[in-house]
Amino acid sequence: MxxxxxxxxxxxxxxxxxxxxxxxxxxxxxxxxxxxxxxxxxxxxxxxxxxxxxxxxxxxxxxxxxxxxxxxxxxxxxxxxxxxxxxxxxNPKMNLLSKAALKSTEKTGQWLLLDNVTNPQNVGMIIRSVAAAGINGLIIPRQANASLNALVVKSSAGTLFKAPILLCDTVSEAIEIIQTQGLNIAVLAGEAKEDVFSFAATDGVGTVYVMGNESEGVSKETRKAATHALSIPMHNEVESLNVAVAASIVAYATQIS
Amino acid sequence: MxxxxxxxxxxxxxxxxxxxxxxxxxxxxxxxxxxxxxxxxxxxxxxxxxxxxxxxxxxxxxxxxxxxxxxxxxxxxxxxxxxxxxxxxxNPKMNLLSKAALKSTEKTGQWLLLDNVTNPQNVGMIIRSVAAAGINGLIIPRQANASLNALVVKSSAGTLFKAPILLCDTVSEAIEIIQTQGLNIAVLAGEAKEDVFSFAATDGVGTVYVMGNESEGVSKETRKAATHALSIPMHNEVESLNVAVAASIVAYATQIS
Incomplete structure (x- = not known):
């Protein structure tokens, strides 16, 4: 039963x-x-x-x-x-988040986790980029992020029905499963000294990259659970990137490095 | 005078x-x-x-x-x-496009050129990413793209006033100046066989990457003038990326390769 x-x-x-x-x-x-x-x-x-x-x-x-x-x-x-x-x-590639869903035989799986991304346009663009980049999956805790509605379908350009998505209820539930599975948790944070490109190029363990809220960034709770803090290098006194752009750069960085 | x-x-x-x-x-x-x-x-x-x-x-x-x-x-x-x-x-870094403005002593300059990007949100996001990535500049032919108004300021998150922007009137004017200066013209096109990451890693000549219209892609006229056609590799049957995301990936690809 x-x-x-x-x-x-x-x-x-x-x-x-x-x-x-x-x-x-x-x-x-x-x-x-x-x-x-x-x-x-x-x-x-x-x-x-x-x-x-x-x-x-x-x-x-x-x-x-x-x-x-x-x-x-x-x-x-x-x-x-x-x-x-x-x-x-x-969506045949969408599933519930579980330990089994994170098992990667090569121990080099790459996932993105959304921690309070509330703008549906951003969520849609991230889904499109994650599907295109070909990483293992996008983890979306439902309670913490924009719900997967018609606006998300539109800004995903229909890729919501093709993208490898793993759903759960809360961010802490996701963190717990990821920790049990022994994966790296890398939060993206502007002030972090280690950069995401070098990290993606050298690391040999499966990693979940966490993208935070549009204004607040990654939540305190998630920062505490993180094994790494990474930044995207920035010039011209720019302080941050749009979260959908940052997520896309991270997704491709893990694939080309 | x-x-x-x-x-x-x-x-x-x-x-x-x-x-x-x-x-x-x-x-x-x-x-x-x-x-x-x-x-x-x-x-x-x-x-x-x-x-x-x-x-x-x-x-x-x-x-x-x-x-x-x-x-x-x-x-x-x-x-x-x-x-x-x-x-x-x-914006102290904004200027008119000219041969002088494209002169790069290292002959390894990297620019982006917008060819009919009409959505102000996309233009703003591209400006933000170009400034952050630290490439040499963003070439914007005024007649062909969204005008730099309050919507662009907003989606650029204020970086419109910090980004290295080169203005001209038309795309053909830009192409002419770029050709005279002997730079590569690389159009981004989904069907192109050469990928932008390998190209960016191996090439030693200054290059202008052209990003096309949201629906139509790069114009025929520009394709004719191109020295290279490049694509961003895509999985899961995704056919294209949002133009602002694609531009950001290209801008960072040229900086990390």
Missing amino acids: TSDYQAKKQFLASMISVYGRKPVLEMLEDHSLLIHKLHLADSNKPQGIIKDIIRAAESRDVEILYHDRKSLSRISRNMKQDQGVVVDVH | TSDYQAKKQFLASMISVYGRKPVLEMLEDHSLLIHKLHLADSNKPQGIIKDIIRAAESRDVEILYHDRKSLSRISRNMKQDQGVVVDVH
């Missing part, structure tokens, strides 16, 4: 719920995406774009479930903006 | 005109900035934030010039949004 429960949890973790009439129609019309289910509020009138949505779902045999308005908002988690429409899209 | 004219042109080229009441007040209150002149429409009533703006300018001896509404809009180039207020901020 436990393993059934785990399997179901893993399966659900690979789903991204996208809401809003136009975004949902776009998802259904994109045949490169694996669509699981379409959820509709029974208050929607079957005309206009709702009619198009139903037709698109039927044409590719996507199961349609009808809910009352309140139940639907529990699925979308955003009653104000869901417009009575949610679609579950499957 | 020609040299007087040139000197004046160069001086004006180092000025960024920022409009809008709140942005202008923020500029005046930031004492790390070199403020040249404050321009006010004589239709502004000297109360509220206008009073604060005048007081801030007087407290640091910034010259205040009054114009009729139409003349002011010629300075702001944006009558709809200038709110009757413009401030000229000096």
